[in-house]
Amino acid sequence: MATACAVLLLLMSGPASAALTVTPNHDHIDIDFFYHGSTVSIEGVSDTGTDLVMKIAASAGHQSLRKKGKVAGLLWMNVGELKFDHVPSLYSLHSTKKISDILSEGERDKYLIGYGSLGKQTVIQPVANEADKTKWFDEFVKFKEASKLYAETEGDISLSVSSGEQHYHVLIPWPYQAAPGDYIVTVYAVKDKKVVGTAETKVLVEQVGLVKSLAVMAKNSAALYGIISILAALVAGFGVGLIFRKGGGSH
Amino acid sequence: MHFYLPVALTSINVLIPVGLGLAVGLLSGLFGVGGGFLMTPLLIMFGIPSTIAAATDSNQIVAASTSGTYAHWRVGNVDFKMGLYLLAGGFIGGLLGVQGIKVLKAMGNADFVIKMTYVIMLGTVGAYMFIESISSMRKSKTQQVKEERESATGRFLKSLPLQTHFEKSGVTHSVLVPIIFGGIVGILAAVMGVGGGFLMVPVMVYILRMPMHVVVGTSLFQILFNCIEVTFLQAYTNHTVDFILAVLLLIGSTVGAQIGAVFGRKLKGEQLKVILAVIVLAVTVKIIFELTLSPSLLLGQSGGH
Numbered sequence: 269m270a271t272a273c274a275v276l277l278l279l280m281s282g283p284a285s286a287a288l289t290v291t292p293n294h295d296h297i298d299i300d301f302f303y304h305g306s307t308v309s310i311e312g313v314s315d316t317g318t319d320l321v322m323k324i325a326a327s328a329g330h331q332s333l334r335k336k337g338k339v340a341g342l343l344w345m346n347v348g349e350l351k352f353d354h355v356p357s358l359y360s361l362h363s364t365k366k367i368s369d370i371l372s373e374g375e376r377d378k379y380l381i382g383y384g385s386l387g388k389q390t391v392i393q394p395v396a397n398e399a400d401k402t403k404w405f406d407e408f409v410k411f412k413e414a415s416k417l418y419a420e421t422e423g424d425i426s427l428s429v430s431s432g433e434q435h436y437h438v439l440i441p442w443p444y445q446a447a448p449g450d451y452i453v454t455v456y457a458v459k460d461k462k463v464v465g466t467a468e469t470k471v472l473v474e475q476v477g478l479v480k481s482l483a484v485m486a487k488n489s490a491a492l493y494g495i496i497s498i499l500a501a502l503v504a505g506f507g508v509g510l511i512f513r514k515g516g517g518s519h
Numbered sequence: 520m521h522f523y524l525p526v527a528l529t530s531i532n533v534l535i536p537v538g539l540g541l542a543v544g545l546l547s548g549l550f551g552v553g554g555g556f557l558m559t560p561l562l563i564m565f566g567i568p569s570t571i572a573a574a575t576d577s578n579q580i581v582a583a584s585t586s587g588t589y590a591h592w593r594v595g596n597v598d599f600k601m602g603l604y605l606l607a608g609g610f611i612g613g614l615l616g617v618q619g620i621k622v623l624k625a626m627g628n629a630d631f632v633i634k635m636t637y638v639i640m641l642g643t644v645g646a647y648m649f650i651e652s653i654s655s656m657r658k659s660k661t662q663q664v665k666e667e668r669e670s671a672t673g674r675f676l677k678s679l680p681l682q683t684h685f686e687k688s689g690v691t692h693s694v695l696v697p698i699i700f701g702g703i704v705g706i707l708a709a710v711m712g713v714g715g716g717f718l719m720v721p722v723m724v725y726i727l728r729m730p731m732h733v734v735v736g737t738s739l740f741q742i743l744f745n746c747i748e749v750t751f752l753q754a755y756t757n758h759t760v761d762f763i764l765a766v767l768l769l770i771g772s773t774v775g776a777q778i779g780a781v782f783g784r785k786l787k788g789e790q791l792k793v794i795l796a797v798i799v800l801a802v803t804v805k806i807i808f809e810l811t812l813s814p815s816l817l818l819g820q821s822g823g824h
Contacts, residue, residue, distance in 0.1 A: 304521040304530045333818040339631055343810045346630045349821060404818075411818040415566075444523070444530040445566075475525065483525040486758050494754030497578050497762050498747050501769055505585025508773035513593065 287433075288465040289313045290322075290455045297442060299475045305444035308471060310453060311437040318457040318464060319370045320425050320436050321381055322362040324471070326451055328354045328389075333411065335404070352408055353391040358446050359412070360419040362438050367422055372461040379456060379463055383409050383420060416443035448473050526761035527571045533767055535565055540579065540771025547772065548587040548779020549786075550795045551738030552716030553580040553746065556641070556802055558768075559713075567764065568820045573712065574753035575761045575768070577746045580714065582769035583776045584743040590780035591736030598687035598733050602740040604697035605719065609745060611698075612705020619710050637711045638806055644721050645799035651725070652792035676726075688729040688737075700726055701741075714749075716742055717799055724792065731788030739776075 289312040297306050314320055330353045337347035361367065367382060377385045387405040395401040412418035425438040450472055457465035475483055485493045523530045539561055543554035555576050562572035591597050623629035679693035700722045708715030716738055723734040754760040783791060 299523055301523055302521060303523040332821045334821050336814055336817045336819065343631075343634075344812070344814055345634055345810065346819070350818070407817045411816050414816055445528075447528050479523055479525045482762055486526050486754070486760070486762070490755045490758055491751075493762070494751040494760065497754055497760050497765060498581055498750050500762070501578055501581035501750075501765065502585050502747075504766075504769050505582040505587075505773050505776075506589060508582075508586045508777060509589035512590065512774075512777040 287313055287315060288455060288457045288467045290453060290467040290469045292453065292469055292471060295469060295471050297471060297473045299448060299473065299479055300477050301479055303444060303479070306442040308440045308442050309437070310440065310455075310469075311435065312455060312467065314434050314436055314455075314457050315459075315465070316429065316432075316434045318434070318459045319364045320427075321364075321367055321371065321456045321458055322425060322438060323379075323381060323454045323456070324358065324360045324362075324440070324451055325356040325380075325454075326358045326446075326449055328356050331355060331357070333408070335407075350395075350404060351391075351393045353393075354389050355386070355408070357449075358417045358443075358451060359386065360440070361421065362424050362440065363422050364425045364427060364436070365423055367420075370458050370461065371456075371463070375461065375463050379454075379466075381456070383418075415445045417445055442471075442473075446473060448475050522763055522767065524567075524761045524764045526758065527567050527575075527764060529566050531565060531567075531764070531767075536562075536764060536767035537771040540583075540768040540773075541775040542771075544583045544586070544772030544775025545779040545782075546775075546798065547580070547583045547739065548590060548776035548781075549735070549783045550716075550779075550791060550798075551587075551720055551735035551742075552795070553577075553584065553714035553742045554716070555580065555714045556717060557798075560805075562764075567761075570757065570759045570820070571761055571764075574750070574757065574759035575764045577714070577749040577753065578760050578762075578765040579768035579772055580742060580746040581750055582765075583772035584739045584746065586773040587739040587776035587780055588736065588743055590777050591732075591739060594784065595687070596732045596736035597740050598685055598729065598737045599740065601685050601688055601697055601723075601727070601729070602737045604694055605701035605704075605723075605737075606741045606744050608698035608701025608703075609705035609708075609715075609719075609741065610748075612702035612707075613709045613745075613748075615702070616706040616709025619706060623710070633711055634806075634810065636707065637713070638803060638810070640707065640711070640718065641799055641803040641806070644717060645796050645803055647725075648721055648792050649796035649800060652789045652796060656789045656793070672726075685729075688727070688733050690728050692727060697727065708745075714742055714745060717795075720795065731791055732783070735780075735783060735791070 290310060291312055293309040330351060332349050332351050334346045335348055335350050336344055339345055339347065371381060376382050377388060380386060390405055392401050392404050395404060409418055425436050428435050450470055453469045453471060455467045456463045520533050521530045522533050539558060543558045546552060547554050558576045559572045563569050588597060623632050676692060676696055679695050681694045682691055683694055684691045704715045704718045704722060707718060719738050720734055723729045723738065724731060750760060
């Protein structure tokens with residue numbers, strides 16, 4: 269359904285990068301009542317002999333999280349908030365090979381590929397020093413990985429050659445935890461530890477139907493939403509009470 | 520089968536909330552507690568953000584306590600007069616408690632104070648109920664049904680003005696007693712961010728001297744009104760009530776509350792108290808473990824307290 273619109277060709281420097289395309293099998297994920305995540309299949313054509321790295325990310329924003337620490341040297345509890353700036357809400361990497369083997373550190377930093385590079389651009393407040401920052405960025409990644417929003421998967425892009433062209437393909441499990449929004453898929457063609465071409469497409473995640481109506485109502489008509497929630501609960505409680513009186517009948 | 524929760528922004532297997540609702544609803548119908556101290560952490564464990572877990576639970580308790588109150592009212596176990604005085608006190612206490620949180624937050628270590636209050640309250644109430652009900656079970660075996668000697672507190676309560684008779688409970692108190700104690704529970708509940716059923720039940724049993732079966736029904740009656748207020752405020756100011764999650768929970772909890780109410784009639788008051796005490800103590804131990812064991816994640820969602 270979304271073939272024509274998703275093919276984007278962005279030629280980078282050098283004659284080596286003749287072609288790089290990226291096409292998702294669907295660029296529109298609908299969150300309906302029975303949504304439990306999705307699977308996005310992404311494929312394309314790249315120059316023979318290039319390796320590929322794919323990054324899926326939401327635009328960078330900020331997030332506040334509560335941090336846990338020891339109080340009185342004994343008890344774990346919340347000890348304040350940390351603000352994370354320039355972090356995407358979702359970040360997932362895919363590649364044909366181990367990324368550090370096919371891409372130099374400089375290039376990774378330039379294109380924000382890998383947790384290491386992401387950590388360098390992230391601003392965390394308040395932290396005492398660089399070591400403290402590294403510690404909390406690692407915790408941040410752990411937190412995001414626990415909710416399936418961050419992932420580094422290496423070697424999951426498969427390559428095949430047919431009629432002289434190199435085709436690539438990857439199946440990406442799309443987490444249901446990913447909030448509605450736009451997600452940018454960027455493919456990097458890599459050769460000699462350098463990025464030689466990039467192509468981009470978008471995956472749009474959107475709530476539809478009842479899910480959307482309820483979410484909108486909860487935000488925009490909060491009072492009515494609250495009253496309806498309460499009335500529904502009262503009716504349900506009373507209704508079940510009546511059913512049990514008829515059904516039970518012992519007292 | 521999975522349902523997507525539009526406010527929590529996550530997907531959940533429907534059997535989880537329905538099952539949790541059934542279990543917690545059962546406790547609600549049995550003991551007259553809302554069960555928030557069990558439900559909220561369980562929902563968080565299943566991936567629901569903490570603020571949404573707490574708010575949605577209060578919506579669900581509206582249904583469970585309606586169901587439970589109705590079941591207990593049919594057999595004459597709701598003291599509406601007492602319930603209304605407790606409510607009045609609880610309402611004032613809630614307002615004071617919210618101010619108290621502001622003061623604590625300004626002082627900086629709100630979380631520490633709140634957690635400690637909660638653990639100490641749970642532990643004390645659980646231990647007291649446990650010891651008291653075990654010893655009175657022993658006494659009733661040896662048929663020492665001696666009239667409770669009037670304690671100093673008892674005499675003091677009797678000396679207060681505005682004495683009135685509560686027919687359903689068969690007790691006489693000053694109207695100030697339920698209002699003041701309702702108020703104290705209200706303050707603590709607001710500070711700890713819980714419904715306070717586990718505090719209200721012991722207050723009714725040990726201070727107001729109401730019979731256990733009337734305590735359960737009356738407690739559910741006043742929890743119902745508290746949770747209506749909380750649900751509305753949460754939906755209106757914080758947008759944290761997830762309607763779909765609430766419906767899934769209440770399918771289980773309304774049925775559970777009925778079963779609990781029926782089952783509760785077969786148990787003696789002392790037996791009910793012992794079981795409730797054990798549950799409260801188990802929750803205390805669980806929280807102590809959480810406080811002392813290293814957490815797997817050092818970061819968590821913001822919001823709530």
